[in-house]
Each structure stands twice: as structure tokens, then as C-alpha cells.
Amino acid sequence: MRIVLLFSAWLLSFGALAAPGDVATLDRSTWPEQLTSPTLFDVASRAEILMFARVLLASESLDETSLAQRLGLRTINLDSVNNLRQRMWQRLLTNYNFAQQSCDQDASFCFLVEDLPTLREQAAKFVVSDDSFYIKWSEPSRLFHAQYLDEQLRKAALFPQTSSEVDRFGDYERNGDEMHDRLFLLTFDSAANAIPDNTAWVTEYLRKSNINGTFFVLGKDIQARLAERSVASLQATYSQQCIGVQGWEFRSHSHWQDWQDSVKRSAELVKNKLPENYVPLFRPPDGQRRSDAQGFFESQGLQVALWDIDPQDGAGKLKGSQSAQRVLTLMLLWRHGVINFNVKQDALKTSMPWLITQTAQSGIGWEDCQEAFR
Structure with missing residues (x-):
């Protein structure tokens, strides 16, 4: 039996590491x-x-x-x-x-x-x-x-001067804390860039894997897609998946004067055009939102959907393999939670299949997006 030996006198030194802003990853x-x-x-x-x-x-x-x-x-x-x-x-x-x-x-x-x-x-x-x-x-x-x-x-x-997903402002905000052991939810953020948009690839991969996820979309992106294709085509793309909103455009909702309109417009558009996929969730871009917004979100029937496992795949911070290995390490550490991949990064095409394959026999489960945050 492989037993790790203990040494009682060794106090871990908080030695020199990477500079602030560098991203942790583990091979x-x-x-x-x-x-x-x-x-x-x-x-x-x-x-x-x-x-x-x-x-x-x-x-x-x-x-x-x-x-x-x-x-x-x-x-x-x-x-x-x-x-x-x-x-x-x-x-x-x-x-x-x-x-x-x-x-x-x-x-x-x-x-x-x-x-x-x-x-x-x-x-x-x-x-x-x-x-x-x-x-x-x-x-x-x-x-x-x-x-x-x-x-x-x-x-x-x-925090809270600069808001982020590290803490909640109230019970109307949700993250992965209350999920069951070994259960994880896949979520997919949008970003300010228009391309690449890997939504179609991701949703098809999830369907083939008998998994679903929650896609947090920008209102202007949905509007642009509807100008190019039919509602039926968009519904087919998101078939069996859930859709929450990330606002009308990708920008901080903490100091934006029109942040309420951003949330309402995008929610109404998705609810009207993709009612079977819509879930009443708002994902603040970069986790930035106001601390006094509880009344607004409750009046709109919305919850703020945060996360607790960050692949750090935005803006090309990590390659797909690095991102996937980071996520797996955090899954082992936290044992349940919400993962927030960036659907507009090509690293996703490498990281997600690797992650699904590596955990296929591990006994973990993927939360149904319709059941999450209820």
C-alpha cells in the first residue's frame, strides 16, 4: 500500500513564485x-x-x-x-x-x-x-x-471595490458551493470579440457526448445571428442546451449607466426567440456587477450566476491543454462546482474533449443545465 510519509518539522516556505497576473497551471x-x-x-x-x-x-x-x-x-x-x-x-x-x-x-x-x-x-x-x-x-x-x-x-x-466571482453579494447570487459532491456544471461565456465563435461546434460535441451546458450569450450576438439566419436555425444550434444572458454587450456591469437595460433587453430577446432554452440567469462579464442590485434582479426574476472553476482560457491566457489540466486539478480540489469555459477561444476545442475523456471513468457527473441553480 502506497503511504505518503510525513515530516512534522517541515513548514512550507511561501517562496518566490510567478508575478501577480500570471496564471497557475499544472502538468x-x-x-x-x-x-x-x-x-x-x-x-x-x-x-x-x-x-x-x-x-x-x-x-x-x-x-x-x-x-x-x-x-x-x-x-x-x-x-x-x-x-x-x-x-x-x-x-x-x-x-x-x-x-x-x-x-x-x-x-x-x-x-x-x-x-x-x-x-x-x-x-x-x-x-x-x-x-x-x-x-x-x-x-x-x-x-x-x-x-x-x-x-x-x-x-x-x-473585493468589493472591484467585484468578481470570489464572493457573493447575497442569496440571489449563485455559484457552485451548494452542488453535490462529484457534480459539475459546464457553462460557456461569451466575450467582446465576435470571432471565433465555437458555439455550433461545442453544442454538437455536447449532444454527441450526452451532456449539456449553459451558454451565457450577448444580446447583440443573438441579434446579429438572427439577421443572418432563421430562428429555427438558431434553435437547432442550441438544441438540448440552456441559454442565460451576459448582457447586451461584453462590458463591466458595475459602473455602466445602462446596465439594467443591457440585462433586460438581452433576457427579453432570448426568452422570446429561444424560450425552450432560456434559463433566468445573468452572468456578469468578468464577474463585475453592482453590490446593490438585488432588488433589480429579483424584480426581473433573475439570479446572478457566478462560477468557481476558472479555466483561464480567455484572451489566450492558457493553451487548450494547459487550460484543461488546470480545470481537472481544480475539480480534484473542489470536488464540485461551476466551470466557465470561453466559447470564443479555440483552446476550447482541445481542452473540453480532453477533460471529458480524462474524467469519463472517474465517477464524476455533469449537472443537467435545467436543474442547476434551482
Whole structure:
């Protein structure tokens, strides 16, 4: 039985990493096993949870000035940062409890974790020995999680002055927190660029795979497509899929004077032309929206649909293979959630098939888009 050795005295150094703005990715080939069973998914999940927990714990040793410097910011909202850390710890504990249910089948990365103090204790002394089956994964994973944590802490440090998906403004906003273990929702954002638009390719691929997703569209894009083709043709493209809205155009809805009209116009257009696909969800571009918008969204019968697994495939940040491997690592870490691919990036044609194939035998499920956020 492959057991990872522990060294109680090794405190992970929060060493030099990439500069703020760089995107975390992990080469999954460093992990020595394919996810060919639910048990092997759990083994990999336990490993990623423990590694992230160790990095999260180490970050708490930084004072406010040091953390701000690390994140490349002059000032930070420390309350928001600490709130994020607290939510992360609770989710890590819940996830580890799920992941250790298969420890009787494979005891790798199985340690006594009964509550948050014992999780923090195990995180503090977690290390992979040099002769471990998993040693090639260890350092790349540590670097990934340290960089990924920086991404999240930076968003929290700027919240709510700069809004993002890192936190919610109320119960009318939804993300993947409440989803069941091993369940994931595929969502697809639009972007400011008109091309490439991979919607037709993606929807056909999903149908062939017996999966569906939620497409967040721009009102002006739907209007332009209807000028070129029939409603029936557009309905055929989105057959069996769900459609939410991202506003009339791709721009921040936090300081735009006409943001309400943007939401209403796009929702009315989709509801009228694609009623079978329409779901009452608004996805704010780049996660930017107003903090005082609850009354408006409730009056429109809309929920704000956020996400918690970001492929970072927008604006060509990551190649398709890098994006897919990032998503898989975050799926192992968070064990459920909402993924937000960018439908206007060609990287999607590589990343999504790879992800679907890699997880086909892992015991995870894809949430039905009609059931999500209910």
C-alpha cells in the first residue's frame, strides 16, 4: 500500500513564485495514475486538498503589509481575505471527508482528519517523501496551488471595490458551493470579440457526448445571428442546451449607466426567440456587477450566476491543454462546482474533449443545465 510519509518539522516556505497576473497551471502527467475509477479520483483529490491546505496555512503567516506586497497591491481588504480563507477551510474539510470515504480501498494520502484543527495539523506536516510513488507531482503541485491561491487572495483583497466571482453579494447570487459532491456544471461565456465563435461546434460535441451546458450569450450576438439566419436555425444550434444572458454587450456591469437595460433587453430577446432554452440567469462579464442590485434582479426574476472553476482560457491566457489540466486539478480540489469555459477561444476545442475523456471513468457527473441553480 502506497503511504505518503510525513515530516512534522517541515513548514512550507511561501517562496518566490510567478508575478501577480500570471496564471497557475499544472502538468497532470506528473501525477502517476489515470483517473480510471472513483477510488483513484479520491486519491488524487486527497492529494490536491492536502497540498492546497498546506499552502493556505502558510499564507496565514504573512502580515497585512507582506501579503499586499506579495499580491502586488498597495492596500488590501483584509476582512475579505480572511473571509475567503475561512470559507476555503470549511470547504477543504468537507471535501476531504468525502474523499476519505474510499480510504479502505486505497489508503494513499489518508490521514486522521476529524475536524478543522486536525486538518490544519495534517496540512502543517504534509510532505511527500523522496522515494514516494508521487514525488514527481509534489513540487509542481505545490507551485500550482501557491500561485492559484494568490489569484484568489488577490481577488478577495480587491473585493468589493472591484467585484468578481470570489464572493457573493447575497442569496440571489449563485455559484457552485451548494452542488453535490462529484457534480459539475459546464457553462460557456461569451466575450467582446465576435470571432471565433465555437458555439455550433461545442453544442454538437455536447449532444454527441450526452451532456449539456449553459451558454451565457450577448444580446447583440443573438441579434446579429438572427439577421443572418432563421430562428429555427438558431434553435437547432442550441438544441438540448440552456441559454442565460451576459448582457447586451461584453462590458463591466458595475459602473455602466445602462446596465439594467443591457440585462433586460438581452433576457427579453432570448426568452422570446429561444424560450425552450432560456434559463433566468445573468452572468456578469468578468464577474463585475453592482453590490446593490438585488432588488433589480429579483424584480426581473433573475439570479446572478457566478462560477468557481476558472479555466483561464480567455484572451489566450492558457493553451487548450494547459487550460484543461488546470480545470481537472481544480475539480480534484473542489470536488464540485461551476466551470466557465470561453466559447470564443479555440483552446476550447482541445481542452473540453480532453477533460471529458480524462474524467469519463472517474465517477464524476455533469449537472443537467435545467436543474442547476434551482
